[in-house]
Amino acid sequence: IIGITVSKAENFSQWYQEVVLKAELIEYYTEISGFFVMRPNTMYIWNTIKKWFQERIEAMGVEETSFPLFLSEKSLEKEKSHVEGFAPELAWVTMAGDKNLDTRVAVRPTSEAVMYPYYAKWIRSHRDLPFRLNQWNSVVRWEAKQTTPFLRAREFLWQEGHTAHLTEELAGKEVLEILELYAGVYEQLLAVPVVRGRKTEAEKFAGGYYTTTVEGYIPSNGRGIQGATSHCLGQNFSKMFEIKIEDPNKKGEHLYVWQNSWGLSTRVIGVMVMIHGDDKGLVLPPRIAKIQSILIPVGLTAKMTAEEKEAHLKRLDEILSTLKSAGVRAESDLRDGYTPAWKFNDWELKGVPLRIEFGPKDAAKDVVSYARRDTGEKGTIPIADLTTAVPALLETIQKDMYDRADAAYRAHRLQITKWEDVVPALDAKNVVLIPHCLTEPCEKRIKELTVSDGDQGADKAPDGQKAPSMGMKSLCIPFEQPEGLVQGETKCLNPECGKLAEKWCMFGRSY
Numbered sequence: 203i204i205g206i207t208v209s210k211a212e213n214f215s216q217w218y219q220e221v222v223l224k225a226e227l228i229e230y231y232t233e234i235s236g237f238f239v240m241r242p243n244t245m246y247i248w249n250t251i252k253k254w255f256q257e258r259i260e261a262m263g264v265e266e267t268s269f270p271l272f273l274s275e276k277s278l279e280k281e282k283s284h285v286e287g288f289a290p291e292l293a294w295v296t297m298a299g300d301k302n303l304d305t306r307v308a309v310r311p312t313s314e315a316v317m318y319p320y321y322a323k324w325i326r327s328h329r330d331l332p333f334r335l336n337q338w339n340s341v342v343r344w345e346a347k348q349t350t351p352f353l354r355a356r357e358f359l360w361q362e363g364h365t366a367h368l369t370e371e372l373a374g375k376e377v378l379e380i381l382e383l384y385a386g387v388y389e390q391l392l393a394v395p396v397v398r399g400r401k402t403e404a405e406k407f408a409g410g411y412y413t414t415t416v417e418g419y420i421p422s423n424g425r426g427i428q429g430a431t432s433h434c435l436g437q438n439f440s441k442m443f444e445i446k447i448e449d450p451n452k453k454g455e456h457l458y459v460w461q462n463s464w465g466l467s468t469r470v471i472g473v474m475v476m477i478h479g480d481d482k483g484l485v486l487p488p489r490i491a492k493i494q495s496i497l498i499p500v501g502l503t504a505k506m507t508a509e510e511k512e513a514h515l516k517r518l519d520e521i522l523s524t525l526k527s528a529g530v531r532a533e534s535d536l537r538d539g540y541t542p543a544w545k546f547n548d549w550e551l552k553g554v555p556l557r558i559e560f561g562p563k564d565a566a567k568d569v570v571s572y573a574r575r576d577t578g579e580k581g582t583i584p585i586a587d588l589t590t591a592v593p594a595l596l597e598t599i600q601k602d603m604y605d606r607a608d609a610a611y612r613a614h615r616l617q618i619t620k621w622e623d624v625v626p627a628l629d630a631k632n633v634v635l636i637p638h639c640l641t642e643p644c645e646k647r648i649k650e651l652t653v654s655d656g657d658q659g660a661d662k663a664p665d666g667q668k669a670p671s672m673g674m675k676s677l678c679i680p681f682e683q684p685e686g687l688v689q690g691e692t693k694c695l696n697p698e699c700g701k702l703a704e705k706w707c708m709f710g711r712s713y
């Protein structure tokens with residue numbers, strides 16, 4: 203096994219490709235570009251996220267469903283208004299065997315058009331509300347841009363929730379409940395901090411009413427990244443698909459239902475890799491690590507007799523059982539023919555949060571030696587304390603990983619009140635908070651005004667795009683608004699705009 207051959211700071215995109223490959227998360231599907239194989243190490247993380255999220259939406263009353271993979275041109279017609287922008291991404295099936303289909307069918311890129319004709323059929327009375335279904339599946343979007351594992355693929359796993367409510371308020375309440383669960387996936391499982399906010403009109407889902415989002419930050423290139431979205435669709439789709447009920451308060455009148463849709467995908471794994479990984483490879487937050495602690499025998503030299511070696515390995519096995527019975531996902535690496543050093547590198551590459559070494563010297567003192575993957579810190583733990591000390595140490599690692607990422611995000615989220623400070627801030631790998639008018643034309647202009655030849659060196663982002671000399675986009679209007687913006691007085695920061703600022707808006711170069 204050779205480790206990572208480039209440094210994260212020098213060549214972020216190649217570093218990322220090597221990590222996802224050599225940590226055995228991904229395999230490139232070389233038959234067709236833009237597709238990737240997700241291996242057991244990935245599926246463990248995804249299934250941990252799925253269990254966590256599924257348990258919580260079930261508690262909210264969301265039920266599971268599974269709709270067909272294909273959608274018809276006819277049902278797509280119904281949402282034509284916003285679909286045209288997406289049309290180039292649609293994958294079509296036109297033949298079965300050597301026969302043409304009468305009408306071509308599209309592989310779902312998302313399932314509104316598949317599901318909502320049946321919502322219209324099933325939802326007739328206010329007693330049917332709230333109506334809440336979620337499906338775990340994969341969708342296909344034939345991306346034109348350069349693809350990259352987890353972050354931009356032509357097929358990805360996600361969940362898509364689709365709900366219907368009696369009022370805007372009830373829909374709005376759920377939008378935020380789900381957004382908070384998305385933040386929980388990031389902050390509690392992946393140790394990744396996110397900013398919660400609303401998308402601007404320019405960046406929201408065009409078919410919806412408003413979009414709320416959790417926005418991540420990638421220190422290596424200073425770019426923002428959309429982590430997951432929870433949309434209120436308003437009555438836009440219920441009017442397109444005739445999803446209506448008898449108005450409980452006005453006899454004979456009809457009421458279009460208020461809908462939400464919300465999605466989180468395997469992109470979350472790519473965000474975790476980019477934020478926590480280092481030059482030795484993957485660094486896994488313990489809560490989502492398939493192996494939380496790897497036990498490696500050391501010091502088994504030829505000097506030891508066979509009996510001594512056997513007795514030593516027996517003790518090691520007892521330590522393993524002790525850890526497992528304490529709920530730690532522990533394994534031992536007893537592979538012959540590999541040195542301890544080789545094994546250390548291998549498990550560091552795979553991101554195992556805690557290494558435990560056990561040699562004759564440790565045995566003599568009834569301790570084990572440990573090494574943390576995130577900080578490299580080493581120490582010893584009395585064998586008698588393992589059942590409390592190791593779980594506690596894993597929780598400390600989880601918290602420290604989050605705190606370090608949170609400090610980095612806070613330090614690079616700059617509040618800016620002078621326009622000339624914006625581009626230098628972006629070139630110094632920051633995202634910015636600026637007073638903004640929230641209008642679309644202004645945003646478009648800001649993107650043009652903030653293109654720079656930023657001296658980011660030759661670095662390329664993981665999606666292989668040019669070094670971040672792109673202009674900045676709005677990332678979200680943070681729910682948490684800083685002080686200092688006086689309604690009716692503070693101006694939009696874009697010098698060419700002249701309008702009044704409505705809110706502090708977070709902008710940045712982004713994925």
Ligand SMILES: O=C1CCCN[C@@H]1CCCn1cnc2cc(F)c(Cl)cc2c1=O
Pocket residue numbers: 285288289291292311312313314343361362363407409431433463464465466
């Ligand atoms: O983001 C979510 C959460 C989960 C359910 N869906 C919404 C909106 C999805 C937007 N979107 C995103 N991508 C799309 C690509 C397409 F080819 C077509 Cl035809 C439509 C869309 C499209 O509507």
Ligand SMILES: [Mg+2]
Pocket residue numbers: 343
């Ligand atoms: Mg897209």
